[in-house]
Structures are given as structure tokens and as C-alpha cells.
Amino acid sequence: MEYSEKKVQIMEAAEQLFAEKSFDGTPVRDIADKAGVNLAMISYYFGSKEKLLEALFNYRAETGILKMESMLLDKSQTSLQKVNALIDFYIDKFQNQTCFHKIMSREQLHNQRNEIAVLIQQFKKRNQELVKQLILEGQKKGEFKKNIDIPLMMATLIGTVSHLVTTQHFYKEINNLQSLSDDEFKIHIKKKLSHHLKFLFKAILTHEA
Amino acid sequence: MEYSEKKVQIMEAAEQLFAEKSFDGTPVRDIADKAGVNLAMISYYFGSKEKLLEALFNYRAETGILKMESMLLDKSQTSLQKVNALIDFYIDKFQNQTCFHKIMSREQLHNQRNEIAVLIQQFKKRNQELVKQLILEGQKKGEFKKNIDIPLMMATLIGTVSHLVTTQHFYKEINNLQSLSDDEFKIHIKKKLSHHLKFLFKAILTHEA
């Protein structure tokens, strides 16, 4: 599948609406309106609403993995530096693609759309495999402890970032940060979160603490 | 609102279906069928599908807070012990009310149903307030460090537990634990998760570690 301009328009409109109002809560008509295309184009291009969601997943997934791979292959850095880079990478990913990650989080909550579930499963497996290599490398070099439960560790990474990003309006309110602009707030959260997670990961992974 | 037997039947049927297939993905007819009641009963009792969801939230929220309060008021325990109890409390809550927490997680991802959003907001505020008291108490007693970002810490607690519980089928597969029964697996996860989070919280909160 190649991504013509129209297709991308549609996928991006769908992404925003699915994030806001959920897949089932979004009429195809609204996607068409938002994308500024004819209603029938969506079936014409993607076949169905569900296939559109699949296309969106493939579209977004394509780029993600590559970035991560190149990052982890960098030989000039220690394993801990790479882990720290990984943390920042995840924070950026969630902050810059909030819509997509909301959709993905929601899809992980049920098994309704099997094609999507399979895509996510594959996606997660590949990610986890890369992280595993990184941890093993650190362990070989003696930087990291033995016996690290990677899925548990990833749950903390992804869970913390995801939860904070998706409930950031609440965080804003509770910490009286309503005066900050969206960008300022984003930077604020990024900094806090980065420091917090790097601290936790150092505790999880290294002998010192 | 009192909870007649029929009402509870309906809410529990709705809870399961909303968890599996989302609010918008669940027809009222299916709820009626699952609950074994007449379709019209649901509008009749709750007014609308959305009001039913609100009722469910109130029903589930009522109990949660009380347990937590009594737990945190126990004077015979150190602050760290209370934090550890809090961790186990959250794990239990998510594991035993997976359906409800899936719904709540999903609702936090969007702002569709405002009434619900407000309920969740209040709910989280009260919880956070209780936790704040606990942390302050620990800080006063010198058990805990200063400058603890409570929302960040809670994001790690809730995020990690939530992510792991809602994607546990993935965890099962990645760790080759398919042979375990559901109950065995639950216990397995609970133990791992409890240890992991207690370790992290010790690092976050205390001077040692």
C-alpha cells in the first residue's frame, strides 16, 4: 500500500477522531468531513472503516521500529546511555503521537478487532526483542544486574509514560499548572518524566543505585 | 439510587460487555440479553445507556475509597509498610475488577462522556489526596525523602499495574507461561508485580536503597 496524499489526509483525520471519540464512536461520515473528502472515498480507498484502522496502524508502525533500531545500534554509547535514550524515545513517541497511542492503548484493552490485535502483538514483540538485546548487552558488559524481568520493566516504562500522557489534563490541574501553555507544559512533563524514569531504570538495572 | 437485584444484574452484564467491546461497541440489546432482562428495562431503570454507565461508576466507586481510607488510617504500621499495602491494594483492585478498570482506562482516554470524566476526576482527586497524606506523614516521620512528585509516582503505580493487567495475555505469551492456569498466572503476576513495585517505591521514597 502506498500513501497518496488523499489517503494520508483520511488516515490523519481518522487518527484524531478515533483518539477523541473511539473507533466505534466515530462515524465514517465525520472522518470524511474532517479530511475534506467524499464519504464514499473511504470505502473506495481502504475497503472499510476497519481496514482504514489497519492501514493507520501499518502507516504509523512502519517508522517507529526503524528509529529505535538505529538508536540501539549506536556503538559509541554505554548500555545505560542507550537505556536513557530509549526512555526519551518513548516519551517523545507518546508525546508527539498522542493520538495514535491513545488508539493503540484502547485497542489493547479489548480483543474486538483481531487484525489489529495481531498487528499490535507483532509490534510489541519486535520492540521487546530489541530491548532484550540491549539489556543482554549491558549484562554481558557487567553494567547491568542479572535477572531482569523485561516485560515488567517495559510495563513500568510504557505504563508510566502512557498513563501520564493520556491523563495529563488531570496532572495539570492537580499541580496547578493551568497557566502554562501547551508547549511549556509538554516540556515540563517531558523533563520530569525523563528524570523520574531514568532514576527508576538505574535502580532496576544497575548495581549501584 | 438503591441497587435492586435487577439493577445489579444489568450493571454487571454491562460491565463485562463494556470491558470486552467498549461502550459504543456494545448494543443495549446485548446487555439486556446477558442480564436476562427485557430490553426496555434498561431505559426504564437507568434512563439511558449513558446513565447506566454512570450508575456503574458510582456503584463501583462507592466501595473503593472506603477500603483505602481504613487501610491508610491504621496506626500500627510504618509509612513504608502502608505504601507497600497500597501497592498490593492497587494490584488486587485491578486484578479483581479488571472489567471495571478496563472501562475506566478507556474512559480516561477521551472526553466523550463528560459526566463520567467528572466522576473519574473526583475519584482520582480523592485517591491522590489520601496518598498525599500518607507521603506527608512519612516525610514528617523522616521515613521518606522530600520533594516527591506524587502524580508522577502514582503514574508509575497505576500505569505499571494497569498496563500489565490489561496486556497480560501478551506477557503470558512472551514469557512462555501458557501452561499456567488463570489462577496460577494471576498469583504469579501478582507476586512479581508486587515485588517490582515495592522495590521501585522504596527507591523513590526512601533515602537508602
Next chain:
Amino acid sequence: MEYSEKKVQIMEAAEQLFAEKSFDGTPVRDIADKAGVNLAMISYYFGSKEKLLEALFNYRAETGILKMESMLLDKSQTSLQKVNALIDFYIDKFQNQTCFHKIMSREQLHNQRNEIAVLIQQFKKRNQELVKQLILEGQKKGEFKKNIDIPLMMATLIGTVSHLVTTQHFYKEINNLQSLSDDEFKIHIKKKLSHHLKFLFKAILTHEA
């Protein structure tokens, strides 16, 4: 399935429209309008347009076979008399349920709707079996010849009646019978057709001619 008044209304409206404009050529909306019911009632009652067609087939088939059975069991008549009665029975059936038989003829022309094809197959098998008994009986009694190809004979019976009834407007024109009222014409055709087929069947079945 019981046949409530509304259901029968819908089935009869559908029958006329399907006969006139074919199944695929008839919008459900038109059926609803003709039956004087709400559009959604059709899905509500029958599940789908196709299920409605199935229901119609079952509704019409139920009665047909019974009549035929009782007719063929009559012991007071010779086999040839029964064959003659059978001929008149078929003529009546096609003349009085023209709509239904148009639909059935059309469905036999393709294998689109499998459920229907199966129903027709069963229907024809039962009919043919009854006719076979009748012929065998006549052969035993020495009234009829040996070596009668029953499907071929039935093709002539059904084919002739069906073709004439479904193209009767053409017959009317070609024979300059436009002045006859519908009822007069019906009687005219019935008489001609009956005589014609009885003559043919006598030739097919008996030794004399």
C-alpha cells in the same frame, strides 16, 4: 416461526414486489411502504431481506405439499384420473400463486441464494416422490406404460404451465384476446391448458393414445 398479521403483511408485500421487480431489484424500503409498516420492522421481524425471502418460501411451501398428498391418496379414483387431477392442481397452483411461482422460477435460474436453493431442491424432491408413487401405482395396475421418465414428464408439466402463465400477456396479444377480462382470460387459459396437458399425458402414460 409463527405468522403474526404483520409478518404476513410483509411477506405478501414482498412476494408481489419480488415477483414484479426481482429480489435484487426490490429495495426493502419499498416492501415496507407497500406493507404499510416501518422500514426497521423487516429486519426486526425477519433479520434480513434474505431471511424474509426464506420465510416466504417456507410460508408458501407449507400448504402446497399437504394438498397434493391428500389428493393423491384418494382411493376412489383411477391413476389416470389422479394424473388429470394433478395437472389441474398444478395449473391452479400457478394461476393462483403467480407471484410466488415467478419468484421460484427466478430463483431456480441461479444459485445465488443457497438457503433458498436448498429449500427448492427439497420441495421438488418431495413433489417428485409423490408423483413417482402415483406413476408406479398406475404401472402396477397396468394402466400406465413401463419406462416412464418422470423428471422429463414433470418438465413438460411444469415447463408448459409455467411458461404459459408467466408469458400470458404475450399469449393474450398473439391470440387477440385483449377483450377478455382477467378472470375470463384465466378461465379460458385454464381450460385450454388443462385439455392440452391431459391429452399429452394420456399419450405419455397410457398404451392407447
Next chain:
Amino acid sequence: MEYSEKKVQIMEAAEQLFAEKSFDGTPVRDIADKAGVNLAMISYYFGSKEKLLEALFNYRAETGILKMESMLLDKSQTSLQKVNALIDFYIDKFQNQTCFHKIMSREQLHNQRNEIAVLIQQFKKRNQELVKQLILEGQKKGEFKKNIDIPLMMATLIGTVSHLVTTQHFYKEINNLQSLSDDEFKIHIKKKLSHHLKFLFKAILTHEA
């Protein structure tokens, strides 16, 4: 209208699909796909889907009549021989152009597409006229009886052949002829049918028998 290669491709694809799934049940897109031409070509060449059906009728009708005329003009044969030739002609026509005859049978069942109805009417009139000449000729020569109802007779000819050919899968099953190849079965039917109809027509037309 001349028949370019592309046009014939399209008409033949349409013929097969209309036979299988009916006019209304066949999307223009499917015809284009089957014919291996661009979707827009069909409107471009024929104007509309309905005009395509008309074109197909004209295309098929052109040849039929001519053959029949030449056959009936043969002076070297008795009238009964010509009638027998006519019977075989019809059997061949239905067997070799099953698709087209299915479509025509279906179109005769309703009055939806008026242009087509008129074409069929004309077609049948010309055919009947030719047959009438043949019968009159036989009557003049004293070969045939007086008072022959030609439309009735034609109904038996066309009805029997048409019914048997369009329901031959049923005939196959009922007579346990599933082992025969399509070609063997075709020959088998042709022989049986030919003999059957010639016998019937002899009875209808001649004094003996």
C-alpha cells in the same frame, strides 16, 4: 451498432454474470473485471448498464432468427421432419446458449426493463410467425391435424426445454447421473429430450399415434 472486440468481450462477460447472479445482482464493476476492461469503458461504450443488456439482446437475437428461417425453408423435407428439426434446433439453442436463455427467461418474468420486454415480444412474434407458417404448410399438405393451438404447443416446446435445461443440476441428482461429465450429460439430456418432444409433437400434430 458494430461489435468491436472490446464490446463483445464486455457483452460476453455480462452475459455470464447476468445469468449467474441476475441483472440487478451484478455490479458493473464485476463485468469490467471479468471482461478485463476499465470500469468506465462500459458507460463509455454502451451508455449504461441497461443499454448493455439491450445490446446483448440485439447481439444474440440477430443470429437466431436467420438460422431458423433457412431451416424452415428447406423444401426437401416433410413438415413433420421440419418440426423435428425445429425441436432439435430449440434444444441446441438452449443448451449452447444457456446463459443467454437464462437471462431471457428471467426478463420474461417481469416487466421491469421495458426496452427489453419489447425486444423479447418482437422476437417471440417473429418466431411464432415462422412456426405458424410451418404448421399451416403441414395442414395444407394434410400431414397435420386442424385446430392446433400454436402458442400452447410452443409453450410445451419452450417450457419443457427451458425448464429441463435450467434445472438440469436437479435432474442430474434425481437420476443419479452425477458420474457423467458435463458433455456426456449434455448429450444424454439432448437425446432423451429430443425423443420425448418428438413423440409429443407427433401426438399433437398428426392423426396417427
Next chain:
DNA sequence: AATGAATGAGAATTCATTCAT
């Protein structure tokens, strides 16, 4: 209090046709 029947609004999708090139 409880329910079977009914309904209007809106859902996704398909369709034949047209248009710009």
C-alpha cells in the same frame, strides 16, 4: 412495575455514473 412491539435516526457500504485528463 414490566414488557413486546414499534420506530426514527443514523450507521457503513455499494452502486452506476461522470469527470478531468
Next chain:
DNA sequence: TATGAATGAATTCTCATTCAT
């Protein structure tokens, strides 16, 4: 002449809700 893209209308079906009883 030929076509890929586009579209408006219409299709079937589902939905939450209401009404008469």
C-alpha cells in the same frame, strides 16, 4: 479513445429509545 479518481444517491441494517398495554 481511454481511464483512474471521484461522487451523490441509494442500499441494507442497527441502534437507543419510546409507547401502549
